[in-house]
Amino acid sequence: MTAINDVTTLEIDGEIAVVTLNSPPVNALSAPVREGITNGVKAAIDNDAVKAIVLICEGKTFIAGADITEFGKAPKGPSLFDALQMIEFGTKPVVAAIHGTALGGGLEVALTCHYRVAVPSAKCGLPEVKLGLLPGAGGTQRLPRIVGPEKALDMVTSGSHVGAKQCLEMGLVDELAEEGKLREGAVAFAKKVVAEKRPLKKVRDLNDKVEAARGKPEIFENFRKANARKFRGFLAPEYNIQCIEAAVNLPFEEGIKVEQKLFRELVTGTQSAAQRHVFFAERQVWKLPDVPADTAIIPVKKVGIIGAGTMGGGIAMNFLNTGFPVTIVETKQDALDRGIATIRRNYENSAKKGRFSMEEVEKRMGLLTGSLDMNDLADCDLVIEAVFENMDIKKDVFGKLDKIVKQGAILATNTSALNIDEIATAVKRPEAVIGLHFFSPANVMRLLEVVRADKTSNEVIATSMQIAKKIGKIAALVGVCPGFVGNRILAQRQREAQKLIMEGAMPWDVDRVLYDFGLPMGPFAMSDLAGLDIGWSKEKSKGETLRDRLCEMDRRGQKTGAGYYDYDEHRNAKPSPVVEKMILDYAAEKGINRRTISDDEILERCIYPMINEGAKILEEGKAIRSSDIDIVWINGYGFPVYRGGPMFYGDTVGADKVLAKMKEFQAKMGDDFKPAALLEKIVAEGKKFGDY
Numbered sequence: 001m002t003a004i005n006d007v008t009t010l011e012i013d014g015e016i017a018v019v020t021l022n023s024p025p026v027n028a029l030s031a032p033v034r035e036g037i038t039n040g041v042k043a044a045i046d047n048d049a050v051k052a053i054v055l056i057c058e059g060k061t062f063i064a065g066a067d068i069t070e071f072g073k074a075p076k077g078p079s080l081f082d083a084l085q086m087i088e089f090g091t092k093p094v095v096a097a098i099h100g101t102a103l104g105g106g107l108e109v110a111l112t113c114h115y116r117v118a119v120p121s122a123k124c125g126l127p128e129v130k131l132g133l134l135p136g137a138g139g140t141q142r143l144p145r146i147v148g149p150e151k152a153l154d155m156v157t158s159g160s161h162v163g164a165k166q167c168l169e170m171g172l173v174d175e176l177a178e179e180g181k182l183r184e185g186a187v188a189f190a191k192k193v194v195a196e197k198r199p200l201k202k203v204r205d206l207n208d209k210v211e212a213a214r215g216k217p218e219i220f221e222n223f224r225k226a227n228a229r230k231f232r233g234f235l236a237p238e239y240n241i242q243c244i245e246a247a248v249n250l251p252f253e254e255g256i257k258v259e260q261k262l263f264r265e266l267v268t269g270t271q272s273a274a275q276r277h278v279f280f281a282e283r284q285v286w287k288l289p290d291v292p293a294d295t296a297i298i299p300v301k302k303v304g305i306i307g308a309g310t311m312g313g314g315i316a317m318n319f320l321n322t323g324f325p326v327t328i329v330e331t332k333q334d335a336l337d338r339g340i341a342t343i344r345r346n347y348e349n350s351a352k353k354g355r356f357s358m359e360e361v362e363k364r365m366g367l368l369t370g371s372l373d374m375n376d377l378a379d380c381d382l383v384i385e386a387v388f389e390n391m392d393i394k395k396d397v398f399g400k401l402d403k404i405v406k407q408g409a410i411l412a413t414n415t416s417a418l419n420i421d422e423i424a425t426a427v428k429r430p431e432a433v434i435g436l437h438f439f440s441p442a443n444v445m446r447l448l449e450v451v452r453a454d455k456t457s458n459e460v461i462a463t464s465m466q467i468a469k470k471i472g473k474i475a476a477l478v479g480v481c482p483g484f485v486g487n488r489i490l491a492q493r494q495r496e497a498q499k500l501i502m503e504g505a506m507p508w509d510v511d512r513v514l515y516d517f518g519l520p521m522g523p524f525a526m527s528d529l530a531g532l533d534i535g536w537s538k539e540k541s542k543g544e545t546l547r548d549r550l551c552e553m554d555r556r557g558q559k560t561g562a563g564y565y566d567y568d569e570h571r572n573a574k575p576s577p578v579v580e581k582m583i584l585d586y587a588a589e590k591g592i593n594r595r596t597i598s599d600d601e602i603l604e605r606c607i608y609p610m611i612n613e614g615a616k617i618l619e620e621g622k623a624i625r626s627s628d629i630d631i632v633w634i635n636g637y638g639f640p641v642y643r644g645g646p647m648f649y650g651d652t653v654g655a656d657k658v659l660a661k662m663k664e665f666q667a668k669m670g671d672d673f674k675p676a677a678l679l680e681k682i683v684a685e686g687k688k689f690g691d692y
């Protein structure tokens with residue numbers, strides 16, 4: 001065995017050379033890996049005894065792509081193109097041996113090899129789109145030449161990973177090797193290639209499938225139309241489509257030029273920077289600086305949930321989906337029956353849509369026990385309370401749980417607003433108390449705010465984070481404060497939205513600006529969807545606020561066919577003349593001189609106070625890092641991924657500009673816009689939010 005460099009070895013096994021890469025964690029195409037491929041393959045080609053070459057990786061995976069940390073830095077070492085040229089135009093067949101995931105640049109390397117062998121558990125994909133990119137090493141030109149433009153369009157715009165068996169059917173992989181015996185399988189395959197004198201199959205020369213699609217622009221137009229909603233606001237999906245179009249309509253080398261040009265545009269743009277930030281933020285968020293990595297984990301085998309309403313039921317589904325037995329407790333039989341029936345109906349609907357089988361429905365329902373007796377939670381390892389948001393009720397529930405549930409268990413509250421330190425005073429074991437703030441619908445939304453109270457133990461925190469991962473959530477550890485991280489920031493935007501419609505804008509103006517910014521809907525459309533009467537009652541209404549007046553008129557949102565908007569029978573929203581008049585009357589009554597408000601002002605007034613609040617949250621230590629706030633807002637509130645979250649967006653705009661605007665607004669409109677001390681500090685020190 002010869003060492004080619006620190007991460008590459010070359011071994012000659014009879015007439016087969018094996019080039020092995022070993023660059024943990026994922027064999028990304030860093031400069032040493034590119035050098036290793038280039039020089040390893042060259043050494044094998046130069047060796048007269050060698051007839052064929054196997055390219056294989058150590059560790060958990062084949063090459064998982066370009067080294068994302070290198071983007072935006074000055075290029076170093078041999079380019080990926082040198083490595084690919086060495087393989088493709090070498091004089092000896094090269095077989096890629098794939099295990100784990102061949103992703104992005106990794107699959108592009110494999111596509112340049114003359115043959116591909118994979119173990120059944122392997123997966124292939126071009127996930128660049130998720131980083132706001134496109135495959136920039138020939139992937140957009142080679143993939144459609146094997147799988148055809150339709151499948152290629154799907155793969156490059158979804159970034160999904162395709163299993164080895166399906167890859168074999170699509171021709172992306174030539175042969176499957178036995179699981180655990182990849183090297184033997186790949187070497188045997190290479191020997192077969194030599195024995196049968198098979199040609200050096202270059203994917204670039206396969207033209208049948210792309211030529212068959214030439215002159216059929218409707219393939220692309222239909223694809224664009226079908227996915228318009230999903231791709232809204234993103235640049236990368238469209239650029240990926242243009243590359244596949246180029247593969248169909250242009251000769252290979254010309255197509256590569258298109259790919260290169262569009263790749264360069266994306267990789268230097270803000271969207272990809274934002275999406276790369278999110279990639280790392282999603283991994284950072286699990287790292288807890290003050291909870292040691294070897295903290296004991298509490299074994300969680302059985303889960304209890306109190307409250308079978310929308311929230312409790314949704315939370316239960318997360319655990320049932322992942323095989324945890326769940327006992328759900330209600331106070332009244334009919335509420336319990338209703339809650340369980342809703343869970344069953346949700347599962348049956350999913351089964352009808354083909355997401356899983358009816359047996360799976362029964363399997364999940366079989367894990368669920370309903371009860372009217374809290375004593376049935378005694379042997380649970382984790383109990384989550386999801387009852388009405390009222391401090392007295394919550395304290396009463398926790399007081400009871402304290403007497404019932406075994407020692408060592410986690411006692412969690414799903415409160416979205418109440419002070420968890422106070423809830424914890426109801427028990428003799430405050431170290432067991434934590435907030436698990438699920439977002440509605442709890443079985444769908446990915447975000448979980450794990451709320452650390454004053455006395456919560458490290459074991460309880462570490463276990464909660466691990467459980468979150470097990471049930472498929474992305475969890476951010478936050479501290480106790482009104483609204484925690486997500487809703488606390490939301491409150492800023494909601495306040496400004498309400499003020500804006502008094503000062504001169506209409507609800508649909510505010511909604512349009514925020515929708516165009518990339519949010520799934522604006523604040524008023526969101527209120528209509530949620531129902532304006534959440535937390536409102538006719539008895540207590542004083543007709544004081546605009547909301548009071550809308551509710552009193554029975555304009556309570558989509559469910560009553562009217563709210564801030566008018567709705568037709570298909571729930572399509574139309575600006576409402578009634579609401580417009582109400583707003584004008586209301587403003588007149590309050591003596592407000594309405595003025596024209598620009599779209600820029602709407603955006604800045606709604607978003608900058610959010611960023612400012614994020615800075616306050618950081619300075620108070622209620623979030624660990626600025627990127628955690630981004631994770632909360634992307635996964636809990638649909639902040640556009642391509643803007644990287646509110647804090648990354650703040651850095652994109654520039655903290656100095658945000659500060660200047662906040663000061664300008666403060667001077668005109670008061671202390672709602674008072675800059676956070678940390679914002680001032682960041683600007684004074686010339687730093688970024690991302691540094692915190």
Ligand code: 3H9
Pocket residue numbers: 025026028061064065066067068069080101103104105106108127128131133134135136137139280283284
């Ligand atoms: C590309 O290829 C562009 C080309 O077309 C063009 C070239 C010209 N680079 O996710 P994990 C780190 S774009 C650098 O927790 P898992 C990751 O940050 C790329 N680092 O493991 C983490 O570090 P830490 C296209 C990377 O087992 C550690 O590895 N490829 C890279 O759950 C473990 O990661 C992709 O987009 C990278 N490429 O999942 C694939 N990948 O421990 C991106 C990972 O310090 N990667 N790291 O937090 C993945 O999807 C997953 O990492 C993978 C493993 C499925 C491979």
